[in-house]
Amino acid sequence: MDTHARVVVIGGGITGCAILYHLAKKGWKDVVLLERSELTSGSTWHAAGNLFSLTRPSNAQRLQVYTINLYPEIERESGQAVGYHPTGGMHLAASNDEVTTLAIARARARRNGVEAEWITFEEAKDRAPVLDTKNLKAVLWEPIKGHVDPSSATNAFAAAARKLGAKIHRHTPVTATTPRADGGWDVETPDGTIHAEFVVNAAGLWAREVGALAGIKLPLLPVEHHYLVTEAIPEIEAMDHELPTIGESEAGYYSRQEGKGILLGAYESTCHHWAFDGTPLDFGHELLPNDLARMDRNFEVAMDRMPCLGEAGIKRVINGPMIFSPDLGPLLGPHPELKNYFCACGVMSGLNQGAGIGKVISEWIVDGEPEMDVNFWDVARFGRWAGKRFTFERTKYYYENRQERPYPHLECAAGRPLRTFPAYAAQKARGAVFGFNNGWEQPLWFARPSDEQRDIFGYSRQNWWKTVGEECKAVRRAAGLFEISTFAKYRISGDAACGWLRWLLAGRIPKRPGAVALSPMLSEKGRLIGDLTVSKLDDGSYLLLGAGTMQGQHMRWFDAHKTPGISVENLSDGWSGLMLAGPNARQILAGITHSDVSNDAFPFLSVRRVELEAATDAIVLRVSFSGELGYEIYTPAMYQAGLYDALLRAGAGLGLVPAGSRALASLRVEKAFKSWGLDLAPDYTVMETGMERFVDWKRSGFIGEEAARRHRSQGAAERFVTLSVDAGDADCTGGEPVFRDDVYVGYVTSGAYGYTTNESLALGYLKSQIVDSGAGFEVEINGKRRAASVSDGPRYDPQGLRMRA
Numbered sequence: 149m150d151t152h153a154r155v156v157v158i159g160g161g162i163t164g165c166a167i168l169y170h171l172a173k174k175g176w177k178d179v180v181l182l183e184r185s186e187l188t189s190g191s192t193w194h195a196a197g198n199l200f201s202l203t204r205p206s207n208a209q210r211l212q213v214y215t216i217n218l219y220p221e222i223e224r225e226s227g228q229a230v231g232y233h234p235t236g237g238m239h240l241a242a243s244n245d246e247v248t249t250l251a252i253a254r255a256r257a258r259r260n261g262v263e264a265e266w267i268t269f270e271e272a273k274d275r276a277p278v279l280d281t282k283n284l285k286a287v288l289w290e291p292i293k294g295h296v297d298p299s300s301a302t303n304a305f306a307a308a309a310r311k312l313g314a315k316i317h318r319h320t321p322v323t324a325t326t327p328r329a330d331g332g333w334d335v336e337t338p339d340g341t342i343h344a345e346f347v348v349n350a351a352g353l354w355a356r357e358v359g360a361l362a363g364i365k366l367p368l369l370p371v372e373h374h375y376l377v378t379e380a381i382p383e384i385e386a387m388d389h390e391l392p393t394i395g396e397s398e399a400g401y402y403s404r405q406e407g408k409g410i411l412l413g414a415y416e417s418t419c420h421h422w423a424f425d426g427t428p429l430d431f432g433h434e435l436l437p438n439d440l441a442r443m444d445r446n447f448e449v450a451m452d453r454m455p456c457l458g459e460a461g462i463k464r465v466i467n468g469p470m471i472f473s474p475d476l477g478p479l480l481g482p483h484p485e486l487k488n489y490f491c492a493c494g495v496m497s498g499l500n501q502g503a504g505i506g507k508v509i510s511e512w513i514v515d516g517e518p519e520m521d522v523n524f525w526d527v528a529r530f531g532r533w534a535g536k537r538f539t540f541e542r543t544k545y546y547y548e549n550r551q552e553r554p555y556p557h558l559e560c561a562a563g564r565p566l567r568t569f570p571a572y573a574a575q576k577a578r579g580a581v582f583g584f585n586n587g588w589e590q591p592l593w594f595a596r597p598s599d600e601q602r603d604i605f606g607y608s609r610q611n612w613w614k615t616v617g618e619e620c621k622a623v624r625r626a627a628g629l630f631e632i633s634t635f636a637k638y639r640i641s642g643d644a645a646c647g648w649l650r651w652l653l654a655g656r657i658p659k660r661p662g663a664v665a666l667s668p669m670l671s672e673k674g675r676l677i678g679d680l681t682v683s684k685l686d687d688g689s690y691l692l693l694g695a696g697t698m699q700g701q702h703m704r705w706f707d708a709h710k711t712p713g714i715s716v717e718n719l720s721d722g723w724s725g726l727m728l729a730g731p732n733a734r735q736i737l738a739g740i741t742h743s744d745v746s747n748d749a750f751p752f753l754s755v756r757r758v759e760l761e762a763a764t765d766a767i768v769l770r771v772s773f774s775g776e777l778g779y780e781i782y783t784p785a786m787y788q789a790g791l792y793d794a795l796l797r798a799g800a801g802l803g804l805v806p807a808g809s810r811a812l813a814s815l816r817v818e819k820a821f822k823s824w825g826l827d828l829a830p831d832y833t834v835m836e837t838g839m840e841r842f843v844d845w846k847r848s849g850f851i852g853e854e855a856a857r858r859h860r861s862q863g864a865a866e867r868f869v870t871l872s873v874d875a876g877d878a879d880c881t882g883g884e885p886v887f888r889d890d891v892y893v894g895y896v897t898s899g900a901y902g903y904t905t906n907e908s909l910a911l912g913y914l915k916s917q918i919v920d921s922g923a924g925f926e927v928e929i930n931g932k933r934r935a936a937s938v939s940d941g942p943r944y945d946p947q948g949l950r951m952r953a
Contacts (some may be wrong), residue, residue, distance in 0.1 A: 149342035150315065153180040156335045157342040158322050158358050160185075162298065162498040163473035165305035166348035166797040167916045168314050169222075174514045177763070180344075181306075181336060182619065184321035188302045191431040192354040194468040194818050195298045196375055196413050197499045198393060201262050202253045202290055202579055204554065205689050205884065206895075207520045207831070208477075209260050211504025212258045212334055215291055218503045219301065231297025235404070237393035238272060238279075239264075239288040240453060240705035246398050248607050249553045250288045252933025256883040259895050264290045275392050278383045278410075295404050295497055298601070303443060305502075321429075325361045332829075346513050348490045353427045353471050364483055366527075367534040368494050370427060370469040372420040374443055375413030377406045378609035379461035380859070384408050399449035399553045409463060410454070415444035415550040417785070421540065422469045436467045449900035472496055473544035473565070474534055476503060479527040481512060484704040487704060491527040494878050517671050521830040528700025531585035533804045538563040553906045555605035556881040557592075568635055569633045569724050578806050585634040593808040595620065607930050613811065613901070619811035620903040623774055626803025627730030629795055630812055634696035637719040637782060641689040644713030649682065652709060652851060656844045658684040664753040666842050668834050669705070675830045676837060678702060679822070683755040683769060691755070691767060693780075695824035695861025696720065708796045709851070723787035727812075728795060729778035730804040731950070737768075739793075739798035752952045761792030761798075765801030772951035774812060775819035775944055776942060814900040817909050818944035820870045826882055826898040827868065827911050835864040836913065864915040866894065870939040873899075873907035873927050880929060886914060887926045888932065896927060905943045914938070 159162045160183030171179045183189070199216050203209050219232040236917050241247045254264045267289045269281040281287070306316055317339070324336035325347055335342045349366075351358040359366040384391055384405060391405035400415040422436065440447075441449065451457045473479050473494035478501065483489045492509050495501060508518045545562035552558075565572075567587045570915040576582075579595040581602060595601040595610045604611040618875070622628055640649060649657045655667025661684050668935060669678030681693040693704060699720055705718045728737060737745050740761035750756060755769045772778035783791060796804060822828050822837065834840045834856060843856065873880060880899025885892055894914035902909045923937040945951075 149317070149337070150180055150342055151340065152343045153178050154344070155179040155346045155348060156333070156342055157181040157348045157350055157550055159350035159352050159354070160187040160306070160316065160318065161190055161350065161352045162188070162302045162305065162502040163352070163492050163495045163505055164348075165302050165309065166502040167348055168316070168491055169305045169309040169312070169348055169507045170506040170510035171513065172309050172312035172314040174510050176514060178341060179676040180848055181314065181316045182335070183316065183318045183321055184354070185432045186218030186318055189503065191470050192298050192302055192352070192498060193466065194334055194404070194435065195499055196404070197298045197301070197501050198404060199292070199294045199296060200290065202239070202257060202293045203265060204253070204256060206256065206259050206883065207522060208524065209257065209262065210515050210520060211508065212500050213260060213262065214507060215290065215501055215503035217297055217522060222301070222304050222308055225311065226304040228269040228300065228304040228307050231299040232294065233296070233390060234294040235390050235392045236275070236289060236291050237395065238291025239290065240275065240284055240394065240396040241286045241288070242284055242396070243398065244285060245553055245607065247286045247668060249397070250286070252554070254288060255885050255928045255931065258885040258892050272420050274845050276380070276394060277387060278391065278456050278497060280392065280453060280455055283452060287451050298499055301499060314816060321362065322358060322905060325358070327362070327487065333488065333623045345487045346490060348492055348509060352493070353431070353469060355431070355471065357426060358572045361833055362486055362489055364485055366469050366479060366491070366493055367474055367530050368479070369424065369539050370471045371543060371547055372467055373413070373470050374416060374438070374440065374467045375411055376440070376465045377411050377463045378409035378457065379463050380408035381410060381460050382627065383456050383458050384410070394451065394454070396449065398553070399446060400551045401418065401450045402453070403450065407598055410457065410458065412447070412457065413581070414443045414449055415547060416442035417445050417548060418442055419547040421543070435650045436469065438465045438467050439529065440465060468894050470496060472543045472547070474530065474539050476543070476546045478525045479530070479689040480505060480508060480522055480525045480550070481527050482704060484528045484700045494901045517673060517675070523698070523825065523829065524603070526701060528704055529697065531587060533567055533699060538566055541733040555607060557603065557610065559583050559603060569631065570785055571631065571724070571792040573632065573808065574789060580806070580808065585808065586699065588634050590634050591631050591806070591808040592808050593810050602870045604916055616808070616814065617901070617903040618812045619805060620814050622803060622805040623730045623776060623807060623811065623815060624904050627728065627732040627736055627799055628805055628807035628811065629792070629799070629891065630727040630729065630807050630809070631723040632727045632780060633788070635725055636694040636696045636699045636702055637700070637723050637725070638692040639689060639717040639718070639719055640642070640692060640714060642714040643688060644711065645688055645690055646816040648711055648714045651849060652848065653680065653682065653843045654844065654850045654852060654856060655682070657682060660684065662684050662754050662756065664755050664771060668839050670834070670850070670856055671830065671854070672852055674833055674852040674859050676834060676839070677705065677830050678838070679824050679828050681769070681771065685755065685757070685767070697825060722785055723782050724785040724794060726781045726788070726795065727773070729772065729776045729779065731777055731953070732799070732804070733777045733779060736795060736799040736802055736804055740794050747953070760791060760794070762794045763787035763839060764827050773821055774815040775821070776853055776950055777953055813898070814903055817898065817900040818902040818904055818942065820911060820942040821909070822868070823898060833859040833864065835859050836866050836868065838868045864916055867916045867919045869912060869914050869919060870935045870941070870943060871896070871910040871912065871925065872929060872943065873908045873910055874935040875929060876932070876934065878930050879908045880910035880927060883927050884910070884937070886912060887928070888918060888924055899941060907943070909943060910936070916938045
């Protein structure tokens with residue numbers, strides 16, 4: 149047994165073996181994989197092995213395309229067949245909404261060069277003679293679809309890793325993982341202890357148990373999943389080519405050829421969790437009792453599409469466990485509570501994602517950051533608030549609703565409400581319809597007496613559209629009150645706080661108390677990893693504000709770069725926030741304080757500690773995300789309910805209305821203000837985002853400086869723009885492709901209707917060489933090309949005069 153390794157990977161499924169291979173491929177030979185039983189034990193061995201690329205977000209698609217394309221290479225490197233069948237595949241649509249769903253997926257795939265195309269029913273039946281198209285609306289062909297043999301593929305990754313110098317120990321369970329003073333780990337097994345610099349938990353069904361050895365709880369639960377394999381089918385025996393994969397999302401089934409029969413799998417209408425309190429340690433290559441009745445609904449539709457299934461005998465039935473996170477996405481990356489401990493858990497589709505995950509984890513360990521943004525799968529996206537009940541409700545919902553269409557602005561109600569701020573009851577009483585943000589309830593819009601107090605989802609403008617427009621108009625002409633408690637809030641203090649922030653952030657750090665600045669936070673490679681508001685409260689204390697969904701990632705970065713003489717306190721859960729915006733905002737604020745809030749005393753981009761009615765301890769920033777005169781008010785959460793009522797009373801005669809995040813989205817799009825996770829992400833440099841104006845280029849010594857200066861000299865491959873779109877009855881929401889002269893030239897990152905400018909607007913990125921003002925562009929929305937034009941700047945108040953008034 150080895151006594152030292154740079155990395156110990158725990159788990160010998162497809163994901164663990166792919167991680168080991170990629171680490172070795174990057175030159176780290178001293179890497180070891182420990183498997184408690186045989187390779188593929190747990191979920192990998194019984195997987196259906198389907199491969200597909202049409203998914204979202206865009207980078208998840210990139211990782212799946214990478215995985216699929218790597219299989220021929222792994223076969224060559226390892227000398228072992230992987231059972232790769234590049235058959236292509238069909239997505240069937242039996243309703244108009246499903247046609248739209250597939251049209252959107254096809255359009256978004258343009259960004260990654262995936263060319264899915266509509267085919268005729270005759271072409272579909274020629275490729276799949278078993279198919280009956282009589283009840284279908286359309287068929288979408290995805291050339292990259294196929295399948296791979298789970299055992300062969302896993303062992304090929306293992307063999308390729310061994311050839312590169314990596315080691316694999318089977319029948320070697322991990323019994324303890326103990327952190328060391330040097331930042332590494334002691335990984336204990338019955339055969340001895342390995343001192344590892346890094347640990348990767350890729351333990352699949354046992355990820356919870358392995359995590360518990362390190363003292364962490366991972367939001368994961370296993371569920372049962374069925375598929376069956378038929379006896380030989382005459383129509384398939386008569387074919388001269390392999391049957392393409394065939395799936396129908398709204399019916400919840402998938403299929404492919406297996407031998408001369410069909411493998412048919414289903415996401416059953418009833419989710420059955422398994423091993424709720426822990427995966428048995430003696431479980432390995434076993435299956436669970438069958439209950440085919442759960443597949444009745446799926447099977448009925450599948451037989452209508454492929455009548456041969458009604459006559460086919462069943463050769464075998466597979467019911468095996470899979471382990472999921474609350475949103476069914478993997479948990480990847482450094483765990484925010486542990487040093488040098490990486491997660492690669494909850495991988496729902498390991499054969500389809502494993503190589504991509506291996507690439508990401510190896511880059512994260514060896515290079516310090518992955519090549520692409522994977523925040524959507526980052527383990528840090530779930531805090532301790534994601535407990536067992538929440539995980540149970542969410543996994544149940546998403547499993548049972550795999551056919552749910554990805555409507556714009558879709559919200560999941562399962563497991564909610566989970567966390568609420570003190571003003572929640574008052575907001576609900578005033579008609580608030582809530583969304584989910586990092587575990588919290590946040591008002592999306594406020595229903596009027598004539599409105600249903602709920603979202604009604606669809607692909608055209610939804611039931612809240614006019615009401616949100618009224619909220620926006622009220623903010624522009626009078627004032628609106630927004631809930632912003634979900635923003636991330638950090639207090640940085642200590643004698644060395646200023647110097648530390650000058651190293652951590654690329655932007656200007658305020659020198660005098662009371663000043664506010666905006667600053668990008670960069671990675672070592674100069675990529676954008678934060679968009680922060682920095683306020684100097686006093687000589688030794690600063691307040692940092694950022695995207696609430698990034699708390700785990702922010703704190704992980706802060707902790708990894710912490711130096712003596714500074715203190716970092718996360719105030720996010722204990723402090724609340726309200727945003728007051730509109731031309732009457734100053735008069736309303738003055739009504740609940742004796743402090744001078746005039747423009748001279750409290751100018752734009754300044755911060756004050758203010759005593760307010762119902763809130764004796766408040767930090768107020770004069771900033772704007774709406775484009776209007778605005779204030780962000782942060783207080784300990786115990787004050788929020790009283791402060792909310794006080795502001796509404798003070799604004800009762802001044803046109804103040806409660807407003808939600810959908811109104812704020814429209815207001816900020818009119819101003820071309822960027823939002824983290826939509827328009828800003830680690831995929832971009834400051835030059836591409838236009839945030840170079842917030843970088844303090846006059847100083848040196850900040851993280852990512854060298855790379856940022858190189859990007860500055862090279863220029864930007866993409867440029868951020870505003871588009872005015874002839875959108876019809878559906879606005880852009882993000883992901884829509886942009887064309888010019890029928891050539892793909894970019895993509896939308898966010899969009900909304902501009903109620904002030906009376907036009908449908910979109911923000912996005914275009915190739916730098918074609919960016920110019922004017923028309924001639926088209927944006928594809930819901931499968932239809934819509935005329936669009938590019939603007940030089942914001943469509944509303946481009947000089948920014950109103951927010952400085």
